[in-house]
Amino acid sequence: MPISPDQTAVALKGVVKRFGAQTVLDGLSLAVPRGEFLAIVGPSGSGKTTAMRTIGGFETPDEGSVFIAGRDVTALPPEQRDVNTVFQSYALFPHLSVLDNVAYGPRMRGVGRAERRRRAGELLDLVRLSGVADRKPAQLSGGMQQRVALARALANEPAVLLLDEPLGALDRKLREEMQRELRRIQSELAATFIYITHDQEEAFGMADRLAVMRDGRFAQIGDPATLYDQPVDAWVALFLGSANRIRATLGEGEALTSDLGPLLAGHVAADLAAGDPALVVVRPEQTRFSRAAAAGPNAIPARIADVVALGASLRLRAVTAGGVEFESIEPRGDGQDGAGLHAGDAITVTFAASSARAYRAGTEPLPLRSSS
Numbered sequence: 001m002p003i004s005p006d007q008t009a010v011a012l013k014g015v016v017k018r019f020g021a022q023t024v025l026d027g028l029s030l031a032v033p034r035g036e037f038l039a040i041v042g043p044s045g046s047g048k049t050t051a052m053r054t055i056g057g058f059e060t061p062d063e064g065s066v067f068i069a070g071r072d073v074t075a076l077p078p079e080q081r082d083v084n085t086v087f088q089s090y091a092l093f094p095h096l097s098v099l100d101n102v103a104y105g106p107r108m109r110g111v112g113r114a115e116r117r118r119r120a121g122e123l124l125d126l127v128r129l130s131g132v133a134d135r136k137p138a139q140l141s142g143g144m145q146q147r148v149a150l151a152r153a154l155a156n157e158p159a160v161l162l163l164d165e166p167l168g169a170l171d172r173k174l175r176e177e178m179q180r181e182l183r184r185i186q187s188e189l190a191a192t193f194i195y196i197t198h199d200q201e202e203a204f205g206m207a208d209r210l211a212v213m214r215d216g217r218f219a220q221i222g223d224p225a226t227l228y229d230q231p232v233d234a235w236v237a238l239f240l241g242s243a244n245r246i247r248a249t250l251g252e253g254e255a256l257t258s259d260l261g262p263l264l265a266g267h268v269a270a271d272l273a274a275g276d277p278a279l280v281v282v283r284p285e286q287t288r289f290s291r292a293a294a295a296g297p298n299a300i301p302a303r304i305a306d307v308v309a310l311g312a313s314l315r316l317r318a319v320t321a322g323g324v325e326f327e328s329i330e331p332r333g334d335g336q337d338g339a340g341l342h343a344g345d346a347i348t349v350t351f352a353a354s355s356a357r358a359y360r361a362g363t364e365p366l367p368l369r370s371s372s
Contacts, residue, residue: 007034008069009035009068010032012028014028014029015063025061027064032194036192036209037206038208038210039197039209040196041210041211047213052196056078057077069159083162086161088164092148098148103117103119103155105153106120142174146170161193167199209223209224219232230267238281244284246263248278249278256278263280263356264298266354266355279360281358288330289316289326289328289349301347302348303345305317305325312331314329318349
């Protein structure tokens with residue numbers, strides 16, 4: 001559904017950015033509605049950080065326009081945009097108290113002392129740090145400092161908050177805690193967050209929508225479930241999460257042929273025609289390993305290579321006689337197909353046609369496991 005201008009927090013329209021002969025942003029267009037949590041993901045060099053810097057005013061487009069809350073800000077410097085940024089480095093003032101750090105932005109805008117301290121106190125309540133208002137940043141943990149940085153960025157009530165890998169310096173447990181906190185804060189404020197990250201789990205766990213970047217363009221934008229379950233092409237399918245992949249040739253309808261036997265795919269890309277080389281993609285959690293012999297489409301003989309326990313689930317890896325690898329993620333528990341399997345066991349790899357998607361081969365980002 002199109003987003004009307006009065007509902008839009010950020011809009012990019014045909015943005016092009018070049019550094020010398022290199023085009024880093026290639027006609028980038030985007031509309032972010034007010035109150036959305038958007039995460040931008042992509043490989044290194046895809047243009048994520050340049051896109052964020054262009055929204056924030058740290059880069060000026062060579063072509064195209066940037067709008068914040070309906071206002072054309074393309075030519076404006078950062079301080080004249082209704083935007084704030086949270087970076088991985090906290091950049092707190094070491095000589096100021098936590099409260100004064102948060103109140104610094106309103107102070108620079110001429111807000112009176114009582115009002116800015118009231119606003120800073122409310123934000124410290126929001127990030128659950130009201131008890132440390134009088135401490136200096138050096139007296140806080142990394143996670144607490146990051147929450148202070150977040151509160152400071154929100155103190156001027158920006159139309160958009162940009163977050164550039166803000167949790168990258170934290171350990172895993174603290175990152176997970178901060179992810180929940182960020183989502184809670186964004187939801188309570190109904191604020192617009194644009195979040196840049198290399199961590200796909202982080203993006204999937206927090207964002208309302210994901211924008212996947214590739215070569216300065218958005219390859220696909222949508223809610224996390226849609227992008228994971230219905231990737232637009234093989235590149236997105238293999239970039240997001242992990243996937244089993246099989247080289248094949250499209251026959252008629254949903255039928256494909258491969259060195260591993262006949263296959264059926266519930267989704268066949270529109271640009272595939274009979275006789276075209278294809279890549280069949282199946283997620284590990286939709287792939288099953290069974291001791292029972294099976295024949296027909298989507299039944300592939302293989303042997304278990306290894307079994308790894310991952311808490312409540314099992315990760316199993318199997319290899320065919322031709323060297324094609326398959327992975328299965330299955331819950332641990334009685335009655336599951338993967339229970340009791342060991343390295344060397346002969347098994348059959350199976351998957352439902354509805355879970356298999358066939359794309360045009362040659363657009364995948366990673367080397368294929370060859371069956372030859």
